[in-house]
Amino acid sequence: MLKVALTGNVAAGKSSVLAFFERWGAATIDTDKLAREVVLPGSPALAALYLRFGSDLAQPDGTLDRAELRRRVMGDDEQRAVLNAIVHPDVERLLAARLTDAERRGAGIVVCDIPLLFEALDPAAWDVVVLVDAPEETRRRRLIELRGYTREEADDVIGAQLPSRLKREQSDIVIDNDGPQEALEARAAEAWAALQGAVRTRHAGPRR
Numbered sequence: 025m026l027k028v029a030l031t032g033n034v035a036a037g038k039s040s041v042l043a044f045f046e047r048w049g050a051a052t053i054d055t056d057k058l059a060r061e062v063v064l065p066g067s068p069a070l071a072a073l074y075l076r077f078g079s080d081l082a083q084p085d086g087t088l089d090r091a092e093l094r095r096r097v098m099g100d101d102e103q104r105a106v107l108n109a110i111v112h113p114d115v116e117r118l119l120a121a122r123l124t125d126a127e128r129r130g131a132g133i134v135v136c137d138i139p140l141l142f143e144a145l146d147p148a149a150w151d152v153v154v155l156v157d158a159p160e161e162t163r164r165r166r167l168i169e170l171r172g173y174t175r176e177e178a179d180d181v182i183g184a185q186l187p188s189r190l191k192r193e194q195s196d197i198v199i200d201n202d203g204p205q206e207a208l209e210a211r212a213a214e215a216w217a218a219l220q221g222a223v224r225t226r227h228a229g230p231r232r
Contacts (some may be wrong), residue, residue: 030137030156031195036158095177155195
């Protein structure tokens with residue numbers, strides 16, 4: 025099984041690329057969904073978050089008010105580090121379990137959407153790292169226009185991640201998303217062909 029880490033800074037277009045890969049046959053894992061799963065009502069991580077950041081973060085249905093939590097850690101690296109220390113270990117354990125499940129099911133390529141790959145995990149643990157990238161101003165505009173962020177919120181989220189130029193240097197494949205959706209799909213298709221080629225090379229084994 026080829027383990028692929030799909031990453032990129034916020035609003036770069038990872039979700040679109042993940043959807044393309046899934047449509048073309050990849051097994052996919054979205055770690056943002058895992059992060060939501062580990063803080064479901066009754067979970068130890070959610071209890072720890074309420075203890076650290078306030079029980080008023082609980083919404084009427086018992087779920088976490090993620091938007092308010094984001095506001096509370098905005099611009100505060102220490103608070104953000106505490107948040108990550110609570111949530112990330114459980115996400116990593118769940119990710120490992122999902123990867124094991126994919127391998128048992130016989131998946132040839134599993135693609136994991138990991139926004140904070142370079143910030144929180146070890147890129148060397150993956151067979152291939154695919155980076156989706158877009159200019160910072162484009163990503164800022166997407167956050168404001170498509171997600172309703174204020175400029176301050178957008179700047180804080182962007183500033184919390186490593187600059188993409190550092191990630192480009194450490195990635196095996198880079199997909200630039202600075203144009204229309206059709207261009208993104210074409211570039212994603214090229215990346216998918218490269219991943220399929222890597223699988224074929226593995227199956228072929230060493231030449232004698």
